Amino acid sequence: MHGRHHRYARRHGGCWGFGPGFAWASATAGDGPRGSALFFSTSSRDDDGLGSAGLGVRRPLRFLTWKLDLTNEQIAAVARILERLKIERAQGEVEQRRSAAAIADALEGESFDSAAAALATDHRADAARAVQKAVASALADLHAALEPDQRRRLAMLIRTRAISF
Numbered sequence: 001m002h003g004r005h006h007r008y009a010r011r012h013g014g015c016w017g018f019g020p021g022f023a024w025a026s027a028t029a030g031d032g033p034r035g036s037a038l039f040f041s042t043s044s045r046d047d048d049g050l051g052s053a054g055l056g057v058r059r060p061l062r063f064l065t066w067k068l069d070l071t072n073e074q075i076a077a078v079a080r081i082l083e084r085l086k087i088e089r090a091q092g093e094v095e096q097r098r099s100a101a102a103i104a105d106a107l108e109g110e111s112f113d114s115a116a117a118a119l120a121t122d123h124r125a126d127a128a129r130a131v132q133k134a135v136a137s138a139l140a141d142l143h144a145a146l147e148p149d150q151r152r153r154l155a156m157l158i159r160t161r162a163i164s165f
């Protein structure tokens with residue numbers, strides 16, 4: 001009975017009717033999201049604005065080791081590849097935040113600073129290009145590190161969206 005109650009409570013917003021909307025409790029009833037807006041957001045942490053959503057799995061090295069049956073040498077190579085990609089994506093996120101701040105600064109003044117806004121959007125595009133180059137480089141390095149059968153399995157994982165680059 002307890003397991004069934006737990007699954008029901010998880011599906012229906014928890015016990016006592018405190019659903020996700022409870023976080024927006026206020027004096028007026030019209031505040032906060034309603035309907036599907038409680039569960040779907042336009043600004044998700046999954047979409048980083050750099051053309052990818054991370055790798056799509058919580059522990060990509062463990063996932064790839066399991067799915068591709070990697071050897072110890074391959075595990076070390078894939079770990080280095082994923083670490084470089086993680087660093088490049090983190091740097092891309094920093095650049096995205098900097099460009100957002102620069103755009104906000106361009107809008108904040110008495111008159112719109114179009115030169116600063118153009119520079120900020122150029123930096124944003126450069127950051128996205130750098131991440132794209134890092135992804136392409138990582139895929140090339142993965143191709144070199146894997147055997148043909150493992151490459152076919154990785155391609156299938158990408159096609160089925162089990163993992164994304």
